[in-house]
Amino acid sequence: MVSVMPCTAKKYEITRSEDMFASGHQDIDVVITTRELARMFKSAGIDFARLEDEEPDSILGEYSGAGTIFGVTGGVMEAALRTAYCLITGDAQPPSIEFQEVRGMKGVKEAEIDIKGTKVKIAVAHEMGNVEDVLNALRMDRKQGVKPRYDFIEVMACRGGCISGGGQPLGVTDVVRYARTRGIYTDDEKSVLRMSHQNPQVQKVYSEFLGAPLSEKAHELLHNHYHERKVYSK
Numbered sequence: 001m002v003s004v005m006p007c008t009a010k011k012y013e014i015t016r017s018e019d020m021f022a023s024g025h026q027d028i029d030v031v032i033t034t035r036e037l038a039r040m041f042k043s044a045g046i047d048f049a050r051l052e053d054e055e056p057d058s059i060l061g062e063y064s065g066a067g068t069i070f071g072v073t074g075g076v077m078e079a080a081l082r083t084a085y086c087l088i089t090g091d092a093q094p095p096s097i098e099f100q101e102v103r104g105m106k107g108v109k110e111a112e113i114d115i116k117g118t119k120v121k122i123a124v125a126h127e128m129g130n131v132e133d134v135l136n137a138l139r140m141d142r143k144q145g146v147k148p149r150y151d152f153i154e155v156m157a158c159r160g161g162c163i164s165g166g167g168q169p170l171g172v173t174d175v176v177r178y179a180r181t182r183g184i185y186t187d188d189e190k191s192v193l194r195m196s197h198q199n200p201q202v203q204k205v206y207s208e209f210l211g212a213p214l215s216e217k218a219h220e221l222l223h224n225h226y227h228e229r230k231v232y233s234k
């Protein structure tokens, strides 16, 4: 299993803890970055602009716009909100499939999403300094003994999200980030499937293997945990 990633951290994460061996073996064998893959294509003399289009291979070839937007800040949140709206209300799709509240380069985006009367409070943070602001707000809530102010938080370490990850083509500026973000949303707009739960491959993996979302098996195989590590000074 080879994963192509925007992120250099994934090279380390595949052996980070026992959670990465959920199958009983190392789940991902090798990670290469998008930059490394591009270099391999170039050194093999493959010119993408001249290749004829063809359908992606199955399995794992089919994707949704919801999957595509994972690459930008707010994308994971937006994809989750699209599906959550449908699962909570039973509607085929939300009134607007695009949640503008979670888009853009603001360091911390906060919003209250109305799911047919249920108010979901969300926060989206990218860049670690902004993440600290969100954590401090939650610490304050805990100190005051009140309910946490957010129901759902998305965190991305890189500014703008994975579009400017450490494994991506070098020389990223906000102009480049904007162009990559625009590309991602355009791809989503053009997608026939725009919600994760509509993807037939996702449906199949649940019906034939994982059972229902949040099942014990899904929880065991699709989630991992982080533990606080003690730092010892020399």
Ligand code: SF4
Binding pocket: 006, 007, 008, 009, 156, 157, 158, 161, 162, 163, 164, 165, 166
């Ligand atoms: S936001 Fe950055 S650190 Fe986080 S997964 Fe994406 S590329 Fe990796």
